[in-house]
Amino acid sequence: MKLTAILLALLVATQAQQTDPKPLEVSVAAAANGSAEAQRSMEDQLLARLSKATSREEKAFVCRLLRRVGSARSVPALAEMLGSEEDSHIARFALASIPGAEAAKAMRDALSQVPEPLQLGLMASLAARGDEESFPLILERLPSKEAIQALGVLGTKQAARALGTLRGSNDGIGQIDVIDDALLKCAESLLAKGNRADARRLYVGELSTEKVLAGIQGLAAINDLHAKAQVEKALAHQDEVVQLTALRAMIRMLGDDAVSTMLEYLPIAPLNQQVVIVDWLGKAGDGAARVALAEMARSGRASLRLEAIRALGSVGDASTVPVLLKLLSDEDEDLRGTAKNSLVRLQGEDIREAILEKFKETPSKSLIGLLAARRERAALPELLAVCGGEDSSLRGDALKAAGNLATASALPAFVTMLADPKMKGEVKDIESAILSTFREVPDPAERAAPLLAAYKGAEVPTMVTIVNLLGRTGAPNALPVVRAALKSEQSALANAAVHTLARWTTAEPIDDLYKIAESSTNDGHRVVALRSYVNMAKGLDDAAARYEKATVLAKTPDDKRLILSGLARTNSLEALKLCQKYLTEPEVGTEAALACIQIARRAWRQSPDEIKALVTSFSQHQDDTVRENAKVTLERMTQ
Amino acid sequence: MELPTPPSRRRFLQLLGTSAFAAPMIVPSRVFGANERITMGAIGMGNRGRNDLKGFLRFDDVQVLSVCDVVPQHAAEAKRHVDARHGNQDCTVTAEYREILEREDIDTVMIGTPDHWHAIIATEAMRSGKDVFCEKPETLTVQEGRAMADVVKRYGRVFSGGSQRVWGDYNWFHRMIKGGAIGDVQDVWVNVGGSSGLCDLPPVAVPDGVDWERWLGPAPWRPYHPSLVRGGFRPFRDYSGGGMTDWGCHGFGGALFACGLQETGAVDITVRRDAPNGEGLTYTFANGIRIHHGGGWGGILSFKGSEGELPFRDDTRRRPTPPNVHIPNYQGGRGFQGDFIHCVRTRDTPFRSIERAHRTASHCHLGNIAYWLDRSLKWDPDKERILGGEEASRWLQRPMREPWSLNAKSLTSS
The missing domain is CATH 3.40.50.720 (NAD(P)-binding Rossmann-like Domain)
Incomplete structure (x- = not known):
């Protein structure tokens, strides 16, 4: 024995004595991967433990492990347990997994000795192993349900014969369903072994009604002339599930001939079958179905039309596009929606051209929606024309679609529309389109260029819109324009400039905002600027100094609350100190305490003792929320 | 456009090549009509x-x-x-x-x-x-x-x-991949929980009103514990495959579907003990695609292809999918449960068919087996057999406690 194997065996032997199950399981896994000696050693240890086990739990635990490493050597000990009402199943749990003749023999031997309820599991395990030697023992236990099932699992010709005999006898009455199920399994086993003749006999025998379905499946697998005839009969079965199952089986059996045959059957099939055939023709994707499907899409029962329209999404071509386009204006919402979905799915240059041609000829909301759903960028020029066109009912939809499809080249066109007097009602849509287009223009300066060009000489409302948009570009060269707008005598423009600076994408205008907060006579502007100033300061290197500077501006309680809310979002010790300054102010003391606690949650590791003491001091605060927050925060700190 | 001439019944018999056509215009006894519940x-x-x-x-x-x-x-x-x-x-x-x-x-x-x-x-x-x-x-x-x-x-x-x-949450990936956004898929990372293990919960007396024997059913016996009946059974092998199968059926299901591997299986499952990116397992498929358990860029799914990457990040997932990518998915227009109802009526196969469900779950089970044994596996996805690993094959099935039985052959039977 090699040294490593000896060491592993020793390790395994030691750990098998342990009571904690998880390490022992690890040892079992190691043994299973180890040498034959290690496995044998582990098995010995487990068997020793099993022999001493007195409780049901202990036996169950060891058997679970023997299932992993047990061999023929474990069979006698496990076999002894098979007669115990409590332990039989767990012994079988291990035994059934052990390969080799010994385990099977032990279960066969036990079959005649254990109480009837325990025989069920033994028969199931023997049949699952495919143990043909157990056949006569199982036969003796007919007509029990479990014996019938076991014969089905065995699946031999011999088993099928016994089941057939039982079916025709008085003993089989009342068990027909179970017997038929077992017979079907036998048929499958026989078919798998190439015995088609015996399998067929079983499939077309006296099956109970529900089992007709199974017969269809089996016959479809056999798929000869006789099988086809049987399945065809089922097309007219009283049960719709049987009918449709037969139809699908027939389609499979027909193979390459299925499309042509189903196209001929389609007009004479009952409606429920027509729906299934049309659905299948769509999935089959054979262009031969196109004409029939287009015809069905035009008129007839709504359920069938829907399926046909859906199928055209798979098999349609340019010739069927007009049918589908016409359906886009159908009064039935379902038909309209399905036609649109089908048109979205159809691909190819000729399809695109047919749709675009129609759009040029008669633009409509439904066509705009279709172009957007198909993401037809080729339609952008036509869409832009509709955006700036005379039909105001289409402009909004066209702008949305064009915005979503737009490339960088469309940006100047959208900006020009901002100044178009007839489009005053669509300014919001134009703004959205421009913002969508920004996605396609990564360079901020390029985003800003057409806006800056249009700004000069624009009317005030347009300037307001442009200033708003400039704030979304993030372009440094846009900032001077916005700063200039701050000084405008037009209040709308100045107002827009303040808000634009407040949501600037970088911290560049932070000093402009400070000035507004410091000197503006407009309270609204002052509040917006101060809030943005505090937000922008977060993350800057000189954040602490800026917070301190901000506190100078806080005159009113509302200002102070604003500053505190900004400070609370930081994890800075300097911010914490600033908050503490407000703790004694009666109007904002509670907010200051809450801000301190919020900062403490993030920053306490920077100065644990000091911050813990501060938060502890809030445990006696007069405000319930402060006390509760302090308690939760202290708990987190001590975890 | 004209319809083909309707065939006579005799003609239809000829088409089918059989001789016993029965009249189809019948009133079925069980009808799933549009208005039937x-x-x-x-x-x-x-x-x-x-x-x-x-x-x-x-x-x-x-x-x-x-x-x-x-x-x-x-x-x-x-x-x-x-x-x-x-x-x-x-x-x-x-x-x-x-x-x-x-x-x-x-x-x-x-x-x-x-x-x-x-x-x-x-x-x-x-x-x-x-x-x-x-x-x-x-x-x-x-x-x-x-x-x-x-x-x-x-x-x-x-x-x-x-x-x-698999479809509802991850279809963005499917559309991007089918649309060619990353070329041929090479690697997929799936971040889901780990495998289940032995149940070592202490025994507790069974309360009135709980049928513990029935809850256990086919599973091996163990004493009652309240957390098991309250949904806390997932970490334990007798009842579940753990996070590996719980979220694994979503995540791996999405990965398999995206790669067109949803009805087959890996040929090799390798345990990765020191993988630099934290992968626990790597599944390799016959076509060379690798699906990893763990690793990647975070999030439940991430893909790498011959021409790019698709990490599971919100900013990436805002990228528009390529146009005109149609992937068959739910039928009936009412989500995954509506797909089932539609198929009950039409006898079609739902999106999450048994074969896809089984193959996805098997993928997870094989990962669990590799983890439980702490060793790599070879798998034959066609025959559904583990190659060269008798100990591993023992996990492919579990005997059930009587009177329950699956009534099926063991996958290791002769």
């Missing part, structure tokens, strides 16, 4: 089961006739939802699922039980003529999945698994 029994009414139930109750054409749970409070809560929706008190309550399977007025069964019950109830339901919607993870072992797939095929039943995320 699909009736449903709902089994397993814990949190997840009740969520699924509420999903089906949104549909006017679904009527829930009965609910079942071994915990009386769960069943009572479910009945309250059903009765409120239908405006009556007709929904029956039972702790015995077979009462639902025996009812001829119930067309479909929804299963929301713990995982170790899925296969037993699903196969029995399908044998009883019901179509089945089963919450994920649909199976506890590879053998269960194959047995369920066999029953679906045998009886022509409609079966839908219950992962709403």
